[in-house]
Amino acid sequence: MLVYTLKRSFVAFLILIVVSGLTFSLSHLSADPALTIGGEQASDEDIEAIRKFYGFDRPIYEQYFSWLGRALQGDFGESYHYKQPVVDMISGRIGTTMTLGVLAILFALIVSIPLGTVAAMRPNSLIDRFALLIAVFGQALPTFWFALMMIIVFGVWWRMLPISGNTTWAHFVMPTIALGYYATPALMRLTRAGMIEVLESDYIRTARAKGLSPTSILFKHALRNAIIPVVALAAVWFGFMLGGSIVIETIFNLKGIGWLSYDALLRSDLPVVQAIVLIFASFYVVLTLLADLLNAYLDPRISVR
Amino acid sequence: MSKDVILDVRNLKVDIPVSAGMLHPVRGISFSVARGETLCIVGESGCGKSLTSLALMGLLPKTATRTADKLDFLGQDIRDLKERQMAALRGVNMAMIFQEPMTSLNPAYTIGNQLIEVYRRHIDPGKAEARERAIFLLEKVGISAAASRLSQYPHQLSGGLRQRVMIAMALMCGPDVIIADEPTTALDVTIQAQILHLLADLQKEFQMGMILITHDLGIVARVADKVQVMYAGSTVEEGPCQAVFDSPLHPYTSGLLRCIPVPGKTQRGSRLGSVPGIVPNLVGDLHGCMFRNRCDHAEAACEALAGDATQLSDGHAFTCRMTPDEAAQAARQTAREVA
Numbered sequence: 001m002l003v004y005t006l007k008r009s010f011v012a013f014l015i016l017i018v019v020s021g022l023t024f025s026l027s028h029l030s031a032d033p034a035l036t037i038g039g040e041q042a043s044d045e046d047i048e049a050i051r052k053f054y055g056f057d058r059p060i061y062e063q064y065f066s067w068l069g070r071a072l073q074g075d076f077g078e079s080y081h082y083k084q085p086v087v088d089m090i091s092g093r094i095g096t097t098m099t100l101g102v103l104a105i106l107f108a109l110i111v112s113i114p115l116g117t118v119a120a121m122r123p124n125s126l127i128d129r130f131a132l133l134i135a136v137f138g139q140a141l142p143t144f145w146f147a148l149m150m151i152i153v154f155g156v157w158w159r160m161l162p163i164s165g166n167t168t169w170a171h172f173v174m175p176t177i178a179l180g181y182y183a184t185p186a187l188m189r190l191t192r193a194g195m196i197e198v199l200e201s202d203y204i205r206t207a208r209a210k211g212l213s214p215t216s217i218l219f220k221h222a223l224r225n226a227i228i229p230v231v232a233l234a235a236v237w238f239g240f241m242l243g244g245s246i247v248i249e250t251i252f253n254l255k256g257i258g259w260l261s262y263d264a265l266l267r268s269d270l271p272v273v274q275a276i277v278l279i280f281a282s283f284y285v286v287l288t289l290l291a292d293l294l295n296a297y298l299d300p301r302i303s304v305r
Numbered sequence: 306m307s308k309d310v311i312l313d314v315r316n317l318k319v320d321i322p323v324s325a326g327m328l329h330p331v332r333g334i335s336f337s338v339a340r341g342e343t344l345c346i347v348g349e350s351g352c353g354k355s356l357t358s359l360a361l362m363g364l365l366p367k368t369a370t371r372t373a374d375k376l377d378f379l380g381q382d383i384r385d386l387k388e389r390q391m392a393a394l395r396g397v398n399m400a401m402i403f404q405e406p407m408t409s410l411n412p413a414y415t416i417g418n419q420l421i422e423v424y425r426r427h428i429d430p431g432k433a434e435a436r437e438r439a440i441f442l443l444e445k446v447g448i449s450a451a452a453s454r455l456s457q458y459p460h461q462l463s464g465g466l467r468q469r470v471m472i473a474m475a476l477m478c479g480p481d482v483i484i485a486d487e488p489t490t491a492l493d494v495t496i497q498a499q500i501l502h503l504l505a506d507l508q509k510e511f512q513m514g515m516i517l518i519t520h521d522l523g524i525v526a527r528v529a530d531k532v533q534v535m536y537a538g539s540t541v542e543e544g545p546c547q548a549v550f551d552s553p554l555h556p557y558t559s560g561l562l563r564c565i566p567v568p569g570k571t572q573r574g575s576r577l578g579s580v581p582g583i584v585p586n587l588v589g590d591l592h593g594c595m596f597r598n599r600c601d602h603a604e605a606a607c608e609a610l611a612g613d614a615t616q617l618s619d620g621h622a623f624t625c626r627m628t629p630d631e632a633a634q635a636a637r638q639t640a641r642e643v644a
Contacts, residue, residue, distance in 0.1 A: 202408040208364055209403075210423040210474070211396030220422075224413050299413055300458045 004296055004303035012289045019281040020071070024064045026277065027270045032056075036268045037080050067274075076275035081267045086275045089260060094279075096166050097249070097256035100175055101242040107180030108187055109234060116191025117223065123196060131192070135185035147178040147251045164253040175252045179245055183237040190233055194226035201225075228295050235291035239284040309340040311482050311514040312361070312399075315375035319356050321368055326589045330356050332538040333612075336531075338482060338514035343505070345525040345546070346518045347561065348535035351584045354518045355404075357535075358484045361516075362401055363391040379481060397427040400475035402485040402504075406467035406492070410459040416470050417455025424477045435477075442473040446503060465496035472504065482514040489524070501528060522565050526550055531620075534558050537584055537595035539612065544621030552633060554623040556600045559636040594625065602627065602635050 027033050034050040035042075042050070051057045055066070070077070076086035119128040154174060155163035162171050198204060199222055207221045246258035257276060264272035296303040319331035331353040338344050346354050360371045363386070376384045379398060383391070395401075403409045411419060417439060424435040436455070443451035446469040459467055468488060475483055485504060489497035505528045508515045519525060525532055529546040534557065542555040553559040563578035582599035594600070597607035606626045614622040617629060625632055 202403060202405050203411040205364065206403065206409045206471075206474075207411070208392075209362060209395055209401040210426070211392040211394065212422065212426055213392070216422070216426070220414075221411050225411070301412055301460045304460065 001296060001300075001303050005293060008289055008292050012285050015285050016282060019285070020068055020278060021064065023274050023278045023281065024067055026274055028060065033270055036270075071275070071278060076278075077271040079264075079269050079272050081264075081269045086271050089272060090257065090275060090279065093256050093260050096254050097242060097245060097258060099166075100172060100179060100245055100248070100254065100256060101238060103172055103176040104180035104241050104245075105183065105234060105238040107176050108183040108237065111180070112184045112188035113191050113223075113227070113230065116188040117195055117218070117226075119188070120192045120195030120199060120226075121218075128192075131188060135188055138181050138185040143178060143182050144247050144251060146181065147174065147248060150174045150178060151251070166254050166256075171252070171254075175245075175248050175254060178251075179241055179248045183234075183241065187230055187234060187237070190230050191226060194229055195222060198222045198226045224298055228299055231295050231298070232288075232291050235287045239280070239287050242283055243280040310337050311340055311379060312338045312516075313375060313377040314361070315373060317357065317360060317373040317376065318371070319353070319360050319365065320370050320372075321366070323588060329587050329591060330538050331360065332587070332591065334533070334535065334538075334540045336533050336540075336543070338516060340481070340514055341509065341512045342530045343508060343515045343517060343528055344531045344533060345529035346516060346533045346535055347520060347522060347525055349520055349561075349580075349584065352535045353538040354520075354535055355486050358401065358486045358516065358518055361484060362395060362399060363388070364395075364401075393427075396423045396480075397478040398481045400478070400480040400483050402468070402471050402475050402483065402488045404487040404490050406464050406471055409471060410467055412459055415456050415458055416462070417457075420455070420470070420474050420477060423474060427478050438477060439473070442476050443470070445476070445507065446470075446473045447499075448473075464492050465500065468492060468496075468500055469503070472500075472507070476507065476511065479511065480513060482516065483508065484516045484518070486518045487520070488517075489519075489521075497524075504528070522561055534561070538587055539595070540614070540624065541596065542621075542623040543614075544617070545619060548617075548619055548621040552621075553636050554621070554627075554629060554632040555596075555625050556602055556632075556635060556639070557596050558623075559639040560599075563639055563642070601639070 034047050034054070034056055037050050037054070038047050055063055067077075074087055076090075078084065079086055079089060082089065115131045115134070119125075119131040122128055151163045151174065154161045161173050162168070163174070165171050204217060204222055207217045212221070243258070243261075245256065246262050248254070249256045249258040250262070257280075261273065261276045263269075264276070292302075314337065315335045316333045317331060317335070318329070318333050321328045321330060334353075334357060336344060336346075346357065348354055356365065356369075359365050360369075361376075363371075363383075365371055371384075373384055376382065378394065383394070386394075410416065417436070420439040420442070421432065421435040424438055425432070429435065439455060440451045443454055448454055448466065448469055454462075459470075462470065468491075472488075483504075488504065489500050492500060501524055504515070504517070507513075517524070517528065525546065532542075532544065532546050532549045533540055534542040534549070534555065536557050542549060542553065542558045549558065550562070553562055557580065560578075560580040564580065566577055580599060585595055585598065587595075593608040594603075594610040594612075597603040597610075600607070604626065610624075610626050612624055614624045615629060616622045623629075623632065627635065
């Protein structure tokens with residue numbers, strides 16, 4: 001297990017290096033950043049001054065290392081547009097996005113694992129059909145439409161929940177459901193498929209032959225084995241929710257990172273874009289690492305392979 | 306038979322609905338097992354041996370139905386027991402060893418965990434006592450360094466060791482009867498004999514009843530007290546081990562016996578014996594002797610055979626249209642063909 005942890009961590013570290021390189025090169029893949037900053041009216045001298053100021057005239061590897069060195073110290077430079085430190089812009093918004101992401105993945109797991117388990121215990125029963133219905137809806141309904149419908153019903157007609165902003169927990173209810181519901185179908189179907197397979201396995205027959213209680217058979221012996229692929233998928237979904245909640249953040253006016261990245265992209269505000277991409281890519285890598293380690297804990301065979 | 310009978314089964318049937326109709330994999334079999342006695346159920350693949358054992362344990366698939374005229378375990382009628390009541394018997398009074406040691410242990414838990422949980426569930430919730438029992442039994446089944454093995458996972462053990470763990474697990478609560486469903490089929494030949502001797506020794510030591518399901522007649526000859534030969538879901542011959550082996554009466558039994566190569570007797574390069582044909586389809590209405598289409602002695606009368614066994618004095622019985630004398634002569638003829 002220790003060897004496995006070290007090995008995985010090392011691989012994760014290598015991935016982060018590559019990701020940082022790719023992120024940095026973003027600024028040089030698009031047009032000359034000095035032109036973007038200067039705008040249409042800038043003279044050649046202005047552009048040259050901007051190049052000097054931001055260090056675009058130095059060799060590219062030098063730029064990369066100084067960028068990476070500062071990024072590691074939490075300095076992502078200054079926004080071209082807002083002239084504020086990027087760190088301040090992100091730290092003011094990341095709480096909202098994290099809260100939303102954590103709540104949404106929890107919501108998805110709390111709905112999908114029990115529902116998938118119950119559906120697997122009685123395949124083709126009424127509850128299984130009901131679960132399938134929910135899954136099909138979740139897969140088919142566009143998030144923005146679902147979110148708008150919730151706003152109309154719960155916000156406008158019944159006036160139960162606030163529809164915009166992030167000041168209280170109540171503000172997060174609808175965004176959480178809208179974002180979490182999107183991940184529910186995949187997680188639920190995977191739980192169901194895993195459970196059906198596991199429940200037919202020989203070791204479950206052994207557990208029954210030992211006269212164990214149904215609770216022990218289901219939770220101790222079956223769920224632990226069935227949940228392994230779900231853990232990996234949930235980690236991917238969580239990363240996706242953190243980075244991809246632009247639509248939800250816009251609809252509910254949450255002003256999180258998703259909204260910020262959308263704004264930064266529109267304005268070609270590269271330092272902001274780079275910082276967001278690097279931070280979320282790092283999140284992804286760490287989440288995947290954690291999911292791998294959790295799975296190795298759940299199934300000791302994994303760390304041997 | 307008048308001994309301490311643990312399990313008494315009369316006319317056990319299993320029916321499973323399939324798309325083509327009703328499948329009758331077990332069609333009225335009867336037997337009893339006494340304390341310290343080994344009953345071997347023999348027959349080729351698909352004759353209903355495994356389903357019989359699952360039916361006894363109450364572990365049949367949900368779609369299958371079980372009926373019996375009598376199903377007494379420790380003097381208690383277990384036919385209509387609820388799942389919870391059956392679960393209270395399983396693992397404690399009746400234990401089972403399965404065919405596939407590689408997949409029958411949960412890969413996510415240490416063998417110690419899996420050994421201890423059955424004891425804690427049924428006997429005593431304390432951990433220390435269960436652990437001691439587990440170590441004691443692991444040593445009993447011939448596993449060295451038992452205490453340190455407890456923290457190992459199934460994937461760290463070989464097939465033979467896993468089956469030993471399965472045996473230890475079955476013994477954790479001191480069962481009255483142990484059902485072993487082809488416990489050595491998946492193992493190396495060299496390990497097979499070890500495991501079987503181990504089972505036989507433990508069974509004598511703990512005075513359990515044992516039902517050993519197998520298609521290996523060599524095994525049967527060594528460990529069985531009683532033999533029950535099954536074909537197509539019903540018993541074709543049963544009796545004391547010695548009697549069945551020395552004077553087989555049903556053509557299927559003598560056919561099976563012919564399949565065992567005897568060192569020194571079977572000539573090198575000569576064809577090994579076989580029973581031609583395959584087990585018939587057991588869907589729908591079945592009548593007559595099911596072996597008739599593979600039998601050398603089949604006649605028109607076989608089609609109307611009622612299925613009542615012909616009883617001999619020593620508990621030996623067989624189900625065939627032939628009289629004991631005719632059957633014995635036919636069996637001798639089969640034996641000569643090989644020699």
